[in-house]
Amino acid sequence: MQDMESSRQVSFTGTAREWFGIWIVNLLLTIVTLGIYSAWAKVRRNKYFYQNTYVAGRNLDYHATGLQILIGRIIVVVGLIAYGVLSAIPIVGLVLILLLLAIFPWLLVRSLRFNAQMTSWSNVRFQFVGTVGKAFLVYIVYPILTALTLYIAFPFFDRARKRYSINNHRLGQHGFHFDAPIGGFYIAFFLTLGWVAVVTVVLGVIAAPSLESMASPEPDPSVIGLFYLWAFLAFFPAVTFYGAMIRNLTLSNLALEGGHEFHSDVSPAQVLWIALSNAVIVLCTLGLMLPWAQIRMARYLADHTDVAVNGSLDDFVTQAQARAGAIGDAYSDIEGIDVGLPI
Amino acid sequence: MSAFRSDDEFTLTGRAFLARSSKQVSATLRLKGDSVTLLSEDGEKLCTFRRNELKFEAPLGRTDRRATFPDGTLFETPDHETVQRITGNTAGTALHVAERFNSRLIYFVVAAVLGGFLVWRFALPAIVYVAVAFTPEPLKDAMDVGTLQAFDRVIANPTRLSEERQDEVREVFANLISELEDNDSTQFDLHFRFAPGIGPNAVALPGGTVVITDALVSGFPGDDVVAAVLGHELGHVVENHGLTQLYRSLGFFVLVSLIAGDTGPILEDVLLEGGVILSLSYSREFERRADEFGLRLTRKAGYDPAALITFFESLPGSLSQETSWDSTHPSSAERIESIRDFLKES
Structure with missing residues (x-):
């Protein structure tokens, strides 16, 4: 490959100053409207990040309206409150859990469809064509099977999730295709587990005396501190590490019909450094540096992503598609669900 | 800033994406009276619309101003100034002005913190009170x-x-x-x-x-x-x-x-x-x-x-x-x- 830096096809042009202004206005209006404006805030945030993301010189865009998002959120919030109150009733609670389990894949598919439809690149909308049945298999059955193997099969689940969410996406009439040997997933998985194990053992040895007090009725308060330290040193880095390795693996095996091939070469250590230093800076500035931190991460990720364009980018055409409402999207927003799309 | 008058004439340069497709061309948008014309680089007429079909999206940072026409053609231009002269002041431009990075944003930060406290201290208890009663x-x-x-x-x-x-x-x-x-x-x-x-x-x-x-x-x-x-x-x-x-x-x-x-x-x-x-x-x-x-x-x-x-x-x-x-x-x-x-x- 020739000089990578100059041939990069992906770039992010947002700036921290600009995003700070948009962010603080979003936050203020959301607070004074008791959360109602959050729907419009989401649209503005997505538009800002999408429109500043260029692939092959053409940017993405986000098309949902605040009203659509708001209606979805009202339905979900009312549903969640009803769920919270009603689940205290014995039999109703059990029925509700089963009901939620049954409609969860449906909500997920609606969320993916809505977000695909509302996203465009170069004036062409994405679409998602996955079925609810397959989503049930991937997001309900597979996790249960994975748990039965004591999570040794987790890499298979993760790959299945990526295949489902990516291979059912299309840009206009052209489909995305991802597949990768399982080996890469297992390497990332075991490296992550290894990191957690090493940090846990080291922390355990250092903190052995205060751990002994856990058995006593009045545990040492420093045990709670120790848990946070463990989360900060073991869990948080492990999740970030894994995410970065899987991002490289996924994007580098991703192609768009027509011969356009994606590539990602983020450094897991660098991503971890940015994520950790961002977290510390955001906390120390009581959140004021959050916009800066978000822009910093977006820029790093874009700078380490590339697309090899093979042929014309002018022949994509938006396909007619049935509209998906915003309920699934609102649900995954509020519950913070990860469908497994690489970002 | 003056609102649009029927005898005004504006020219915007940018790029267009043809109807519902990714086909990208350099384009000029010409607004004269009630008619809007989109011209390609070499002067070829791409499409024409009526003035009321020209709706620019609200400004957002320095990103290009965008207008989508009824046939699915998208026009983008970095010329914020001219677009602003065409649209005049709207709710979207007011928001855009509020978002500009300057020292006034400190008041917004203070207002957000204060607002958060007031919501937690008064609005939330009021909502809870009503919910309990019902x-x-x-x-x-x-x-x-x-x-x-x-x-x-x-x-x-x-x-x-x-x-x-x-x-x-x-x-x-x-x-x-x-x-x-x-x-x-x-x-x-x-x-x-x-x-x-x-x-x-x-x-x-x-x-x-x-x-x-x-x-x-x-x-x-x-x-x-x-x-x-x-x-x-x-x-x-x-x-x-x-x-x-x-x-x-x-x-x-x-x-x-x-x-x-x-x-x-x-x-x-x-x-x-x-x-x-x-x-x-x-x-x-x-x-x-x-x-x-x-x-x-x-x-x-x-x-x-x-x-x-x-x-x-x-x-x-x-x-x-x-x-x-x-x-x-x-x-x-x-x-x-x-x-x-x-x-x-x-």
Whole structure:
């Protein structure tokens, strides 16, 4: 490959100053409207990040309206409150859990469809064509099977999730295709587990005396501190590490019909450094540096992503598609669900 | 800035994406009178529209201004100034001006923090108050049944008290209830349980179910202590403390999730944890209010309110504990103190 830096096809042009202004206005209006404006805030945030993301010189865009998002959120919030109150009733609670389990894949598919439809690149909308049945298999059955193997099969689940969410996406009439040997997933998985194990053992040895007090009725308060330290040193880095390795693996095996091939070469250590230093800076500035931190991460990720364009980018055409409402999207927003799309 | 006039003429340069497709061309948009024409680089007419079909999206940072036409053609231009002259001032441009990075944003930060505090302190309690008032009695009763079942599964066993002793305590309970003011809707039920895990104790549920442990019934001579504790629990029911706590935590969770998109996951966790700690101060406040309610009720029903002091003094460590920030109840020592003050005043 020739000089990578100059041939990069992906770039992010947002700036921290600009995003700070948009962010603080979003936050203020959301607070004074008791959360109602959050729907419009989401649209503005997505538009800002999408429109500043260029692939092959053409940017993405986000098309949902605040009203659509708001209606979805009202339905979900009312549903969640009803769920919270009603689940205290014995039999109703059990029925509700089963009901939620049954409609969860449906909500997920609606969320993916809505977000695909509302996203465009170069004036062409994405679409998602996955079925609810397959989503049930991937997001309900597979996790249960994975748990039965004591999570040794987790890499298979993760790959299945990526295949489902990516291979059912299309840009206009052209489909995305991802597949990768399982080996890469297992390497990332075991490296992550290894990191957690090493940090846990080291922390355990250092903190052995205060751990002994856990058995006593009045545990040492420093045990709670120790848990946070463990989360900060073991869990948080492990999740970030894994995410970065899987991002490289996924994007580098991703192609768009027509011969356009994606590539990602983020450094897991660098991503971890940015994520950790961002977290510390955001906390120390009581959140004021959050916009800066978000822009910093977006820029790093874009700078380490590339697309090899093979042929014309002018022949994509938006396909007619049935509209998906915003309920699934609102649900995954509020519950913070990860469908497994690489970002 | 002047709004659009029919005799104005504007030219915008940028790029166009042809109808619903990704085909990109350099383009010029010419606006003259009522007609809008999109021209390609070499002067070829791409399409024409009427003036009212030209709708620019609200400005956002320095990103290109965009207009999508009815046929699905998209026009983008970096020429913010000319677009602004065409559209005049709109709600979108006002928002854009507010978002500009300058020292005025400090006021927005202060306003956001202050607003967050006011929402937490006043708006959320008001919403919770209304929600509590509108919760139907059958729903509260159903929640009681569920909670009692969970209670039985986890820590409670059938009572070992004799029928006679149970009847005596039921009579105390009935005496207290008969002294309640405007008790029209709530149906009160008393349940006895053997629950050694929680010692001498009583629990009140939102629908009027009160559970009392065998240790409390048989641990003290006479009926005064039982009456004092039951009075306290009735205070929780009558003043809807349990339901208020439930709604407050649900409402807080929803509000934080709504701004989570703008706070990021780390600050979201900080806010949620902070909310839990702050809600403990409400919990302690509810205990104090239930104490006062119980003292008044037991006195009216003819029992000795000072028996509540006897009860707290019997709890282990009752004299040494300081109330701490991470506790759901005030310390026994502090509660004894305020009970003494209350009895002195009245």
